[in-house]
Amino acid sequence: MKKLLITSLCLFGLAACDRNSDNFQPAAEIVPAPAPVMQEYQIEITNLTLAQPLSPIALITHDDRYRAFSIGDVASTGLEVLAEGGSNVDFLAEVDLEAGVFSTMSAAGPTFPGNTEVLNLSIEGDDVAGMMLSIVSMLINTNDAITAVQSLSIENLQPGEMMSVMSISYDSGTEANTEALGTIPGPVDGGEGFNVLRDDLEDQIRGHSGVVTVDDGMPNSILGEMHRWDNPVARITITRTL
Amino acid sequence: MKKVLPLALAALASSSIYAADLSISITNLTRGTHFTPLLIAAHPAEMKLFTVGEAASTAVQEMAEGGAIGSLVTELSAANADLVENPAAGLLAPGITTMTTLTTADENTHLSVVAMVLPTNDAFLGLNGIAIPTEPGTYMYNVNAYDSGTEANDELRGSGAAGMPGFPFPGPVETNAGMNGSGVNATVEGFIHIHRNVLGDTDVTGGASDIDSTIHRWLNPVARVIVTVN
Numbered sequence: 001m002k003k004l005l006i007t008s009l010c011l012f013g014l015a016a017c018d019r020n021s022d023n024f025q026p027a028a029e030i031v032p033a034p035a036p037v038m039q040e041y042q043i044e045i046t047n048l049t050l051a052q053p054l055s056p057i058a059l060i061t062h063d064d065r066y067r068a069f070s071i072g073d074v075a076s077t078g079l080e081v082l083a084e085g086g087s088n089v090d091f092l093a094e095v096d097l098e099a100g101v102f103s104t105m106s107a108a109g110p111t112f113p114g115n116t117e118v119l120n121l122s123i124e125g126d127d128v129a130g131m132m133l134s135i136v137s138m139l140i141n142t143n144d145a146i147t148a149v150q151s152l153s154i155e156n157l158q159p160g161e162m163m164s165v166m167s168i169s170y171d172s173g174t175e176a177n178t179e180a181l182g183t184i185p186g187p188v189d190g191g192e193g194f195n196v197l198r199d200d201l202e203d204q205i206r207g208h209s210g211v212v213t214v215d216d217g218m219p220n221s222i223l224g225e226m227h228r229w230d231n232p233v234a235r236i237t238i239t240r241t242l
Numbered sequence: 243m244k245k246v247l248p249l250a251l252a253a254l255a256s257s258s259i260y261a262a263d264l265s266i267s268i269t270n271l272t273r274g275t276h277f278t279p280l281l282i283a284a285h286p287a288e289m290k291l292f293t294v295g296e297a298a299s300t301a302v303q304e305m306a307e308g309g310a311i312g313s314l315v316t317e318l319s320a321a322n323a324d325l326v327e328n329p330a331a332g333l334l335a336p337g338i339t340t341m342t343t344l345t346t347a348d349e350n351t352h353l354s355v356v357a358m359v360l361p362t363n364d365a366f367l368g369l370n371g372i373a374i375p376t377e378p379g380t381y382m383y384n385v386n387a388y389d390s391g392t393e394a395n396d397e398l399r400g401s402g403a404a405g406m407p408g409f410p411f412p413g414p415v416e417t418n419a420g421m422n423g424s425g426v427n428a429t430v431e432g433f434i435h436i437h438r439n440v441l442g443d444t445d446v447t448g449g450a451s452d453i454d455s456t457i458h459r460w461l462n463p464v465a466r467v468i469v470t471v472n
């Protein structure tokens with residue numbers, strides 16, 4: 001990124017020199033603005049499940065004034081939309097209004113089992129004191145399961161260093177885990193995503209208990225044994241490249 | 243997670259002796275199980291409440307089968323452990339966090355937390371003697387569920403007394419547990435292991451199990467303990 005920026009400045013400089021050479025103006029007068037100090041991070045998210053595609057990853061940079069959610073919270077409407085249907089648009093729109101949030105980003109599409117999504121994050125400036133990352137995504141062959149990384153501090157990560165964490169699954173608490181035909185948006189069903197009704201055990205974010213499936217005694221489940229998972233759900237590797 | 247570095251530092255410093263002023267929060271991460279009264283203990287490094295692969299002590303059996311922490315309290319008190327008993331004043335419901343504080347004596351450098359998971363025959367959550375960090379800061383621990391190996395997992399309503407079959411069913415557990423199950427075919431395992439989860443079924447008035455597979459299953463970790471060293 002930085003290299004690209006410098007290259008384009010040089011090209012501009014040369015072009016300017018060429019044009020100005022006819023007017024005998026000294027090239028030294030052309031002083032490009034100093035390139036901004038950048039910090040670059042590469043974030044890799046690997047889907048560790050067998051048959052639970054992850055909805056487009058939502059990535060948030062923030063400080064300790066923001067937290068995506070806590071266990072026991074009532075999910076925001078944006079988080080409910082994400083957890084039930086996989087779209088992070090409403091969620092990130094909410095997040096953008098929160099104090100302590102620096103930037104938000106979404107992957108272009110879902111991350112399928114065994115695949116790794118790569119997101120590149122550029123932060124302008126050299127001050128990352130208090131910088132944290134949060135990541136949220138839906139397990140789309142479920143009623144309302146999500147995986148999340150919460151408030152991971154990256155302030156001590158030096159250029160060239162990497163860190164790796166695992167994420168577990170949570171139940172948003174906004175939709176009953178019926179596993180029934182027509183209620184699951186993922187490819188196994190193509191059913192309904194977001195529905196405003198909140199009909200889970202309790203309207204509370206909790207750790208997920210997994211899916212039961214038709215193969216393990218839930219006759220009306222459209223899910224099979226391959227749709228089960230265990231924690232962790234995803235591996236997240238953050239490499240600071242600049 | 244971000245605690246990797248402090249934990250490593252704590253490990254290096256664990257041979258040192260420091261009194262500590264701790265704030266401790268414990269969250270029930272499960273979707274539908276309750277925790278019986280929690281026991282938090284700071285104790286010497288050489289003490290261990292349980293060892294995976296070995297038979298449970300009678301005190302651990304009483305905690306795991308019925309939530310009774312009295313014998314563990316007696317044993318730990320005799321060893322001059324620093325204790326917090328029952329910080330949630332009863333059952334800790336799913337999604338709920340309880341907070342407490344603990345000041346530790348110099349020699350009590352290690353921390354354990356236990357409680358039974360309900361409804362189960364003999365599952366318990368166990369933070370098993372982690373070295374208390376000496377560097378001030380906030381440290382997160384994910385806590386798994388173990389099977390004490392002392393009772394067959396028949397998954398039926400029954401007794402919380404040690405050695406008696408079945409699980410106790412205090413108020414909120416009574417509400418969503420099934421009944422009249424025929425019993426899961428199971429035998430006593432004989433040693434402590436990571437719990438392989440309950441089976442349950444979807445028949446609340448019969449079936450094999452009185453546990454509900456759509457409510458009472460869990461994925462580890464079942465609890466999150468956050469220790470702030472002040």
